[in-house]
Amino acid sequence: MNSSLPDELRGVMREAIRLEYWNLFWTATIIVAMGLVLGQSQTMKTAWVEDTLGVVPPIMFLIAAKMELKGRRSKKFPFGFERVNGLGFFVAAVALTAVGLLLLYNAVVALTAAEHASVGSIVLFGKDVWLGWLMIAAQLYSLVPPMLIGRKELPLAEKLNDKLLHTDALMNKANWLTGAAGLAGIIGLGLGWWWADSVAAAIISLDVISDGIKALRSATAELVDGSPRALSSPRLSEDAQELEDRLLEEFPSATIRLRETGRLIRAEVHGVHPPAEHRHPRQYWPKEKSRAWRLAQVSFIPPVGD
Known part of the structure; x- marks a missing residue:
């Protein structure tokens, strides 16, 4: 195959794609359920934004997966689309960090201003129902x-x-964690603790x-080789450390450089000639x-002057 994805991963990738479509469907139902009962609660608004943000990773994964499965190597893209998953990872990481900072800012402003949010009632089937019960149900769902x-x-x-x-x-x-914090905020409002919602x-x-x-630290490391x-986590991969040890065992005088292109590893062995057998x-x-x-x-770079 001329695509960027190793042949043995194609079946697993298709399974992951199906799961991510289901992920998007269920996330959409959660966004709708949460959106219907937002009220004035800062907790609910923050949880709703987080749930909405949750569609970014699966969407980026589906785009990257399609390019890895269908994309072909060409003169313009000689390595195919090996890095497209890493690019999607970077975009999702930036979105996560930026929105998280914005949500924290809004919560701090609400606490500083001592905003007293309230949870009112709505008429449901002819009866007054405290909106907090619906918020709790949406959070649990x-x-x-x-x-x-x-x-x-x-x-x-x-x-x-x-x-x-x-x-x-x-x-x-x-x-x-989001659900537990959200439930605590709503219950706190019901008990009259105005600060519980923003906390x-x-x-x-x-x-x-x-x-x-x-995610941003790990994604940036890949993009800068x-x-x-x-x-x-941003820690070094065990796979990479064991691969370096393996290469140093066979080529003890060499300098090993490893980099990641998406899910693949490329190795450079500097300072030695390639072995006689291919x-x-x-x-x-x-x-x-x-x-x-x-x-x-695995590329071999002989010593300068040889």
Whole structure:
């Protein structure tokens, strides 16, 4: 195949694509449910913005996946679209961080101004119903689909070594924090604690900022040809560290440089001549061979003057 995606990942990728379409569908129902009962609550508005923001990673993943599956190498794109997943990861990270900072600013302003939000009542089936009950129901509903989808996304993200999908999975699985903070804010308003709403909104925004900054550090490292990073943090990848050890074991006088292009690793071995026998890059992979697809290239750069 002439696409950027290794052949053995194509079935897993299609499974992930189907899951992300379901993710978008259920997220849309949550956005509608939350939007119908926002009221004046800063907590609900912040949670609603976070849920709306939740569509960014799956949309970016679907765009990147289509380009990886269908895109072809060409004169203009000789490496195909290996980095398109990393670009999508960067866009999602920027969006997460920026919106998190905006939400935190709004919460701090509300606290400083001592805004006293209130939760009123609505007429439902001919009876007055406290809107807070509907808010609580919407918050509880917003927890269930993300937790289930996040649990299914994690193993697919690990098989694909997909940081974008992995970040989305962690956000979904950790959605209980948003729900817990939101519920506390609404109940606090019901008890007359005016500050509870803004404090809960600030907690949610801090969670968004934390996710965004971690993703931004990892995405930036890839785009500037940094060493491969772990799926869930900016730490160096275990795969990369073991690959470097493996290459140094065979070429002890060499300098090893590794970089990540999307889900693939490219290695440069500086200061030595290539071995006499030709070997496919995957033969240098140090771990289980089922993940050898990660090593796309091993280049040898002889000493200057040789």
